[in-house]
Structures are given as structure tokens and as C-alpha cells.
Amino acid sequence: MDSEKYLFRIIAEIEKRNLETFEEADAFIKEFNRKLATEGYPDTDDNKIRSQELVLDAFDLPDSEGMKLVKKAYKLDPENPDIYNYFGLKEKKASKAIKYFQKALKLAEKRLGKEYLEENKGAYGKMVQSRPYLRAKDGIASSLMFMNKKDLAIEKYEELWELDKTDRMNVVEILSKLYVEMKYFDKFEKMLEKINPEDNTVVCYNNFLYHYLKYGDSKKTREALKLAISVNKHVVDFLLGEKELTDESFPYTIVGSEEEAQYYLTTYIDLWVQLPGAYQLLIDFIQDEL
Secondary structure: OHHHHHHHHHHHHHHHHOOOOHHHHHHHHHHHHHHHHHHOOOOOOOHHHHHHHHHHHHHOOOHHHHHHHHHHHHHHOOOOHHHHHHHHHHOOOHHHHHHHHHHHHHHHHHHHOHHHHHHOOEEHHHOHHHHHHHHHHHHHHHHHHHOOOHHHHHHHHHHHHHHEOOOOOOHHHHHHHHHHHOOOHHHHHHHHHHOOHHHOHHHHHHHHHHHHHHHOOOHHHHHHHHHHHHHOOHHHHHHOOOOOOOOOOOOOOOOOOHHHHHHHHHHHHHHHHHOHHHHHHHHHHHHHHO
């Protein structure tokens, strides 16, 4: 969360100084960065900023340490939405977690205001002020999914994608999985019209599974598999046991990398477990290509 912490602070400092021109802002940012590199963040008497920075730090810490920071953040700003996003993420029961996320969403809506929310639809991911709101929406959708309310989860994820066309929360990946699980072929096809599946290994391999469910072992299905393999061949190596998955987590990956393949399979392997015929088709395809 370091980059987000930086953005929250720099925006607050610029607004506080009423810098109106690009030149003024640019000069301030350069001086701010110079001091940041040698002295760290300057002290601030803005409790909202202090609270936000504490929570962002907490997200990256072990639970015991993170909770201490969140308690301090609450004393500074009890209406900080990310406090409740933090509680939601740490809550093990989805039925309880969703209540925290709903509370976070209400506070974020109040803080941003109706005008902001309306004017910036589609671009929320580009604006750091919107990210607590996005986290709350994502938390609600995720909780619904864990509660096995998949249709409601899909509805919430679709709303989230509309609000953030940059897809900061990786909603397209999750929707591609849910559409395959629920056999919502029309929705999957409409999604493909809006994106390039070659930009994302998760979507590319889920596209193969979608084709398998709809068309079986067909030319279209094999073409979809061939495309997926061309985007990331390491997925096949792991599926066939030629490489072993590790316990590492990979929050940031490069398309086509071995790390991305591990991320896909550790996150979405249950789709393949549900479709043993697709796995057999993969084996047949590889043998035919040899």
C-alpha cells in the first residue's frame, strides 16, 4: 500500500496549499519527493490523513500489529471507510464480513459525495480517493460469493467493473470464472467483446473452459486452447505435473510468466477439478501436437 499512501498524502498536501497551476504542483512534488527521500513523511495535523496512513500500513502487517494501528486510526477518524474494510478482510465468517464492508461502503459514499461518484463513473480505479470505495464494493461481492450467493455476487462484480474500467480489482478474472461455473455463456461472450483475452492468462484459459462447456471437443475449443497455451505455456506444464506448484504467492505477475501460471492455478484450480473432461482434452491436444 506504499504507493497508495504516497498518493493520498501528496494529493492532500497539494489541496491544502491550493496549488492551481501545473508548474506550481510540479515544483511542490519535486521538493516533497526530495525531502521524503531523506526525512520521510512530514508530520501532519490532519487526522483523516493520519488515520488513512495508519490503516494502509496495517494492511501490510501481521494481524496483531495491524490491529494496533487500526485502533489508533479509529481514534483519529472513526468514519474512515478503510477501517471497516480492514475488519471485513480479517473476519473469517462471510456473513459477518459483509456487514463491515457495507458499513465501509456507506462511509465511502458519504465521504466522496454523490456528485463525485456520478462524475467519475468508469474511472474510479485511477483516483486514489475512490479506492476505499472500490475495496468495500469488492468485499461485498467477495462475501456474497463465499456465502454461495453467486448470482448476487455476479451482479455486484458487474457493477464494480462498470465503475472501474481500469479493472484495478481484477473483476474480469473473477467474472470469467463465475460465468463458466454458472454456464452463463451469453455473459461470457459479451465480456469477451469488451476485452482482449490475450492480455490475461486467467481469462484465456477460462475462455478454453467456456468453449469446452459450450462446444465440447470441437475445432473452436481446440483453437481456444491453442491460444491459451500461446499466452502462457507454463500452465500446461503445471497441469501435467512437469512442474510443481509452490506455496509462494504472486500478487504481481507478468503475462506469460511462470509466476502467473502458478497464480492462475492456485486461485482457479477448482474450475479444472469440476471439468475433468477439459483436462483430458488438454492431454489429447498435447499428444496430437507432438
